[in-house]
Amino acid sequence: MMTTTRQHVLLYFSLLIALALVPAVDSSRYLLGQLTLFLIWVGVVTQWNLVFGVAGIFSLAQMMVFAIGGYVAAMLATHLGWSMWAGVPVAGLAAVLASTVIGFATLRQRGAYVALLTLALACAMQALIIVDTDCFSLDDGVCLTLTGGASGLSRFGDFGFREWFGYSYATIGNFYLALLLTALGSAFAFTVINSPLGHAFRALRDNPVCAAARGIDRVKYQVMVFSISAFFTGLFGGFYAGHYKAIGPTVLDISTLLFLLSAMIVGGVGRFWGPLLGCAVLMFFDELVKDLVEWRMVGIGLFTAVFVVVCPHGIVGLCERLAPRTPLR
Amino acid sequence: MRTETDDTLLSCENIVKRYGALTAVDRLSLQVRAGEVLGIGGPNGAGKTTLFDMISGVTKATEGRIVFKSRDITRLPPHKASPQGLARTFQLNAAFDSLSVEENVLCSAYFGRANILFPQLRYPPATREAARAALSTTGLEAAHDRKAGSLTVLQRKQLMIACALATRPSVLLLDEPVGGLNVAEIDQTIEMIDKVRNEWPVTIILIEHVMRFLVALCDRIVIMHHGRKIYEGPISGLAGDRQVVEVYLGEGAARRLRDAAERQACHA
Amino acid sequence: MVGSILQILVSTLTLGGIYAISAIGLALLWGVMGMLNMAQGALMAVGAYASVYAVAQLGIPWMLGLPAAVIIGGICGWLLFFASVRWMLGSAGYETNIIIVTVGFAIAVKSLLIIAFSGYPKRQPFTLEGGFQLAGTMVPYQTVLIVSVTLTLMLALTAILYKTRMGLAIRATAQGRRAAALMGVPAERVFLQVMMICGALAAISGVLVSSIANVSPALGDDAMLKVFIICVVAGLGNIPGTILVSFLLALVEVTIQYAVASKWGFPVMLCAAILILIWRPAGIFGNERIARN
Ligand SMILES: Nc1ncnc2c1ncn2[C@@H]1O[C@H](COP(=O)(O)OP(=O)(O)OP(=O)(O)O)[C@@H](O)[C@H]1O
Ligand SMILES: [Mg+2]
Numbered sequence: 001m002m003t004t005t006r007q008h009v010l011l012y013f014s015l016l017i018a019l020a021l022v023p024a025v026d027s028s029r030y031l032l033g034q035l036t037l038f039l040i041w042v043g044v045v046t047q048w049n050l051v052f053g054v055a056g057i058f059s060l061a062q063m064m065v066f067a068i069g070g071y072v073a074a075m076l077a078t079h080l081g082w083s084m085w086a087g088v089p090v091a092g093l094a095a096v097l098a099s100t101v102i103g104f105a106t107l108r109q110r111g112a113y114v115a116l117l118t119l120a121l122a123c124a125m126q127a128l129i130i131v132d133t134d135c136f137s138l139d140d141g142v143c144l145t146l147t148g149g150a151s152g153l154s155r156f157g158d159f160g161f162r163e164w165f166g167y168s169y170a171t172i173g174n175f176y177l178a179l180l181l182t183a184l185g186s187a188f189a190f191t192v193i194n195s196p197l198g199h200a201f202r203a204l205r206d207n208p209v210c211a212a213a214r215g216i217d218r219v220k221y222q223v224m225v226f227s228i229s230a231f232f233t234g235l236f237g238g239f240y241a242g243h244y245k246a247i248g249p250t251v252l253d254i255s256t257l258l259f260l261l262s263a264m265i266v267g268g269v270g271r272f273w274g275p276l277l278g279c280a281v282l283m284f285f286d287e288l289v290k291d292l293v294e295w296r297m298v299g300i301g302l303f304t305a306v307f308v309v310v311c312p313h314g315i316v317g318l319c320e321r322l323a324p325r326t327p328l329r
Numbered sequence: 330m331r332t333e334t335d336d337t338l339l340s341c342e343n344i345v346k347r348y349g350a351l352t353a354v355d356r357l358s359l360q361v362r363a364g365e366v367l368g369i370g371g372p373n374g375a376g377k378t379t380l381f382d383m384i385s386g387v388t389k390a391t392e393g394r395i396v397f398k399s400r401d402i403t404r405l406p407p408h409k410a411s412p413q414g415l416a417r418t419f420q421l422n423a424a425f426d427s428l429s430v431e432e433n434v435l436c437s438a439y440f441g442r443a444n445i446l447f448p449q450l451r452y453p454p455a456t457r458e459a460a461r462a463a464l465s466t467t468g469l470e471a472a473h474d475r476k477a478g479s480l481t482v483l484q485r486k487q488l489m490i491a492c493a494l495a496t497r498p499s500v501l502l503l504d505e506p507v508g509g510l511n512v513a514e515i516d517q518t519i520e521m522i523d524k525v526r527n528e529w530p531v532t533i534i535l536i537e538h539v540m541r542f543l544v545a546l547c548d549r550i551v552i553m554h555h556g557r558k559i560y561e562g563p564i565s566g567l568a569g570d571r572q573v574v575e576v577y578l579g580e581g582a583a584r585r586l587r588d589a590a591e592r593q594a595c596h597a
Numbered sequence: 598m599v600g601s602i603l604q605i606l607v608s609t610l611t612l613g614g615i616y617a618i619s620a621i622g623l624a625l626l627w628g629v630m631g632m633l634n635m636a637q638g639a640l641m642a643v644g645a646y647a648s649v650y651a652v653a654q655l656g657i658p659w660m661l662g663l664p665a666a667v668i669i670g671g672i673c674g675w676l677l678f679f680a681s682v683r684w685m686l687g688s689a690g691y692e693t694n695i696i697i698v699t700v701g702f703a704i705a706v707k708s709l710l711i712i713a714f715s716g717y718p719k720r721q722p723f724t725l726e727g728g729f730q731l732a733g734t735m736v737p738y739q740t741v742l743i744v745s746v747t748l749t750l751m752l753a754l755t756a757i758l759y760k761t762r763m764g765l766a767i768r769a770t771a772q773g774r775r776a777a778a779l780m781g782v783p784a785e786r787v788f789l790q791v792m793m794i795c796g797a798l799a800a801i802s803g804v805l806v807s808s809i810a811n812v813s814p815a816l817g818d819d820a821m822l823k824v825f826i827i828c829v830v831a832g833l834g835n836i837p838g839t840i841l842v843s844f845l846l847a848l849v850e851v852t853i854q855y856a857v858a859s860k861w862g863f864p865v866m867l868c869a870a871i872l873i874l875i876w877r878p879a880g881i882f883g884n885e886r887i888a889r890n
Contacts, residue, residue: 191450195448195449195450195451196435196436196439196440196448196449196450196451196452197448197450199425199428199432199435199436199439200436200440200448202425202427202428203425203428203433203436205427206424206425206426206427206428207423207424207425207426209387209407209419209423210419210423210424210425211408211425212386212387212406212407212408213385213387213407213408213410213411213416213417213419213441214411214416214436214437214440214441214492214496215408215409215410215411215412215437215440215441215442215444215445215496216408216436216440217406217408218408270427
C-alpha cells in the first residue's frame with residue numbers, strides 16, 4: 001500500500017518534471033499559454049478536491065476564493081502599486097482569512113445546504129463587483145473603482161520576466177512559475193491527505209456520527225480544510241491576475257465553476273489522479289470545440305452532463321473498475 | 330433510586346428523551362461501578378440505543394442529568410465524550426470505509442484520546458502503540474492494511490471495538506456487539522471481550538439481545554421496556570422475574586436461561 | 598409614508614408570488630427525489646421564450662403565451678427526467694452528480710437559446726399595460742395579473758397535492774421513497790410527474806419574471822439563486838413554509854432596495870438567510886434530522 005502510494009506520487013512529479021522540458025522542445029506562446037492555464041486549473045482543482053472529494057464538503061465557493069486571491073493581488077497592484085511578487089502571497093493569506101469566515105458562516109450546514117449557500121455567496125460577490133461604480137482612487141485623473149466593476153482591473157504590472165530577461169521570456173517565466181506553484185500545491189495536498197489531519201477529513205466524510213464519537217469535531221475540521229485549501233487557491237488566483245495582467249467578474253461565472261467542477265468529476269472525485277486527468281480531458285475537449293464559437297458552451301455543457309450520467313465515478317473510477325488492482329484515493 | 334457510592338463511575342439521574350410525542354427513554358436512572366460489566370437488554374424500540382446516544386452526546390437528554398467521573402456531562406458535545414474517556418460502538422457497523430483498518434484505529438487513537446488543538450503531520454509513537462495494542466486485542470493485525478469498506482461483518486464489529494479501545498476509554502459502550510453474527514462468531518467475540526475485560530482497565534456497558542452473550546459476560550443486567558428500567562440485578566434473577574419473562578424473554582427462553590445460569594454456576 | 602409602504606407591499610406581492618411559484622417546484626423536487634435542480638433558471642428562460650415565440654411566430658393571443666410556456670416547460674421536465682435523473686437516482690454520489698448534470702444541461706440550454714434567439718433582450722408579450730391609483734400609489738395592472746396567476750396556481754397546486762390520487766402518491770413518496778414504493782406507489786411515474794410539474798412551474802415563473810424585466814437567456818439566473826435561498830431558509834422540501842418565506846424574503850429584498858439601494862437587495866437577503874440558518878440550521882420550518890448510525 002505504502003509503496004504504491006509512493007509510486008503514484010513519484011509518477012505524478014515525474015510528469016510535472018516532463019512538463020518542465022516542454023519549452024525546450026516547443027516554446028510557442030500559444031502552447032505555453034494553454035499549458036500555464038492548465039497548470040492553474042490543476043492547482044485550483046487539487047485544492048477543491050481536498051475540500052470536496054477528501055473532506056466531502058459540497059462547497060461551490062472555490063472560484064470565489066480564487067477570485068478573492070486574484071482581486072486582492074490586483075487591487076494591491078492597482079491602488080497601492082505593489083509588485084505582484086508581494087501581492088500574490090498576500091492574496092493567499094487573504095483567501096485563507098476570507099475562507100475561514102465563509103467556512104464559519106456556512107459549515108454549520110451540511111450537504112446540499114452548503115452547496116446552495118456557497119454558490120449564493122459567490123454570486124453575491126459577483127453582483128457586488130459588477131455594480132461597483134464609485135471612484136476609489138485616481139490614476140492620472142482617470143477614475144478607478146475599487147474592484148474595477150463590470151470590466152475588471154487591468155492596469156497593473158505582471159511578474160516582470162519581460163523586463164528581466166526580454167520579451168520572449170515572459171511566457172516561459174510565467175509557465176515555470178505556474179509549474180512551481182502546482183508542484184508545491186500538489187505536494188501540500190498529498191501531505192495533508194496522508195497525515196492525521198487528512199484522516200480526520202476523510203473520517204468526517206465517511207461517517208460524521210462515528211467520527212464525532214472518535215473525538216473529531218466536525219465544524220472545526222471542516223472549517224480547517226476550508227482554510228488551508230484556500231491558501232494555494234488564493235495564490236493561484238493572484239498568479240492568474242499577474243499572468244493575464246487582468247481580473248474581472250467573469251471568473252465568478254457559473255460556466256467557469258462548472259468547467260472546473262466537471263474537471264474534478266470527470267477525473268474522479270477524491271481520487272489522487274482526478275484533478276490532473278480531469279483538467280487534461282476538459283482542456284483537450286475545450287481545445288477541440290473552441291472553433292465552434294457559440295456551440296462551444298453547448299458542447300461543454302452536454303459533454304459534462306452526459307459524462308456524469310454515464311460514468312459517475314470519473315475516469316479514475318472507470319480505470320479502477322477495469323483494472324481493480326490499483327486503488328488509490 | 331440507589332444512592333451513589335464511591336466507586337460509581339457513571340450515573341444517569343432520571344434521564345428522559347422525547348422525540349415529539351414519543352418518549353424513547355423515560356425517567357431512567359442507572360449507576361455503573363468502575364470495573365463491572367453491565368448488560369442492557371430489552372425488546373426492540375425499548376430505548377437502549379437512545380440511552381447510549383445520550384451518554385455519548387449524540388443526542389441531548391430532554392431532562393435529567395448524566396454524571397461521569399463526578400463531572401456533569403449531560404450537555405457535552407459528542408466529540409468531547411471520547412477524550413473524557415467514554416467510547417462507544419454503533420449498532421450498525423460504522424467505520425471509516427475509505428481508510429484502512431490501521432488508519433481507522435490510528436485516527437481514533439489520536440483524536441479520541443485528548444483534545445487536539447492542531448494535528449501533527451505524523452502520529453506520535455504513543456498513538457501507534459495504542460493502536461497496535463487495540464488491533465492485537467481484537468485480532469485484526471493480519472487485516473491491518475485492508476480498506477474498512479471491504480471487511481466482513483465480524484471484522485467490522487472487531488474494527489469498531491478496536492477503534493473504541495484505541496482511545497483508551499474508562500467506559501466502553503458496546504451496542505449489540507454480536508448482532509447478526511453466527512454462533513461460532515459469537516463465541517469468538519465473547520472470548521475477545523473477556524480479553525478486553527482482563528487486559529484493559531475498562532468498565533463495559535453492553536447492549537445485546539443474545540442471552541448467551543449476556544450470561545457469559547455480564548456481572549449485572551438491566552432490562553428496559555418502553556424507555557423504562559423494568560429489571561436490574563444479577564442475570565440469575567432474570568428468569569424468575571414475571572414482567573421480564575412476559576414482555577421480553579418468553580417462557581422458552583426463560584427456561585433455557587435458567588439452565589444456562591445453572592451450568593455457569595457449576596463451572597465457576 | 599403610506600404611499601411608500603403600499604409601494605413596498607405591491608412589489609413584495611409581485612416578487613414574492615413569482616419566487617413562490619418557482620420555489621414550490623424546487624421544494625417538490627427536493628422533497629420527492631432529493632434533487633437540486635440547477636436547470637431551474639434555464640427552464641425559466643425556456644418558458645419565457647416559449648411564450649415569446651408562440652405569440653410572435655404562431656400568432657396566438659398574448660394570453661395564451663402562458664399555456665404555451667406550461668406545455669414547453671412540462672416537456673422539458675420530461676426530457677430532463679429521461680436524460681438524467683432516471684439513470685442516476687439512488688446511485689452513489691447522486692446528490693452531487695445531479696447538480697453537475699443539471700448545471701451542464703442549463704449551460705447547454707442557455708447557449709442554445711442564445712443561438713436560436715440571439716442574446717438581445719426581447720419584450721414579454723404576456724403583459725398588461727396601464728394601472729390604477731390606490732391611495733395615491735400607482736398599481737400596475739401587470740401586478741394584478743401576476744398576483745392572480747400566482748394565487749390561482751397555488752390553489753390549483755394545493756388541490757392537486759391534497760385532493761387527487763396523484764397528489765397522494767407524490768406526498769407519500771416525499772415521506773419515504775422506499776416505503777412508498779413498497780406500498781405500491783409507482784415511484785418512477787411519480788418522479789416523472791413531479792419533474793413535469795416542476796418544469797411547468799419554472800416556465801410560468803419565467804414568463805412572469807420576464808414580464809417585469811425582459812426576456813433574455815440569463816433571466817432565470819438571479820431568480821433561481823434567490824429561490825434556492827428561499828428553499829434553504831424555509832427548510833428544503835417544505836412547501837407551505839417555502840411559500841411563506843418567499844414573501845418574507847421578497848419583503849426584505851424590496852424594503853432594502855427601496856430604503857437603501859437596489860444593489861444591496863440581494864446581499865442583505867443573503868446575510869439574513871445565513872443568520873437565520875445559524876439560528877436554525879435546518880431552516881425555519883425544517884425538522885432537524887438527527888443523523889443516526
Ligand atoms: N432520531 C429519532 N427520531 C425519532 N424517533 C426516534 C429516533 N431515534 C429513536 N427513535 C425512537 O425511539 C425509540 C427507541 O429507539 P432505540 O433505537 O433507542 O431502541 P432500541 O432499544 O435500541 O431498539 P433495538 O433493539 O431495535 O436496537 C424507538 O421507538 C425509535 O423509533
Ligand atoms: Mg438499538
